[in-house]
Amino acid sequence: MSGAVELVLVRHGESEGNVAATAAQLGGIELIDVPARDADVLLSPTGREQAAALGRGMAAVAPDRRADVVLCSPYARARETAEIAVREAGWDVPVRSDERLRDRELGIxxxxxxLGVERRFPDEAERRRWLGKFYYRPPGGESWADVALRLRSIVAELNALGSGHRIMLVCHDAVVLLFRYILEGLSEREILDLASTTTVANASTTTFVRPSGEGAWTLQDFNQTSHLSSLGVTVTEHGGDASVQPR
Known part of the structure; x- marks a missing residue:
């Protein structure tokens, strides 16, 4: 492990958007009552507890195994998660934003x-069914393929790192899944099957390891939530951040 490069992916804690989206889904409502634009949605009280629990788990990591740097999505919920976790862990490492880690943009x-998409934009709903989740791009938004493209530049930078580096990225559920798509060389069908059967839990960790200087990335663990066990509910029931339609 000493010569390897280690990458830890973290999904942000539960956000106010997660709470609103779940309520909209359960209530059969078309429009999600989010309190701010997507980039400014904050963590819920549960989300802050999850971030602190993540930090307590990070505190148990040996000093020589701590991340060199923590990069986060510029979205408020991810930044909050990173800052709370690093502070709780007592890590003396910088937290830096990288817009390439932002969530998938949904446009209109x-x-x-x-339900809202089906009723308000039936043509878009049909176009999405025809193109499929991976390639469908809503007007003004991004497809999953678009997100993968911007993440590939991060992967190129990770591949250029020397031995012994450890990087933590705090981001979003679709971003975590698309890192798996890239690092494991998954097909469209494989990543969509994974997305349809797995909820990336709030404040969960996913870890990849790469041998020093060369070789493929190996998935060490996925969707790890043992550090949240004392909190009770840890998994957000829907797959998106401020939306319960396929993200």
Missing amino acids: LDMLTQ
């Missing part, structure tokens, strides 16, 4: 549930 479908 932002703030809509699946």
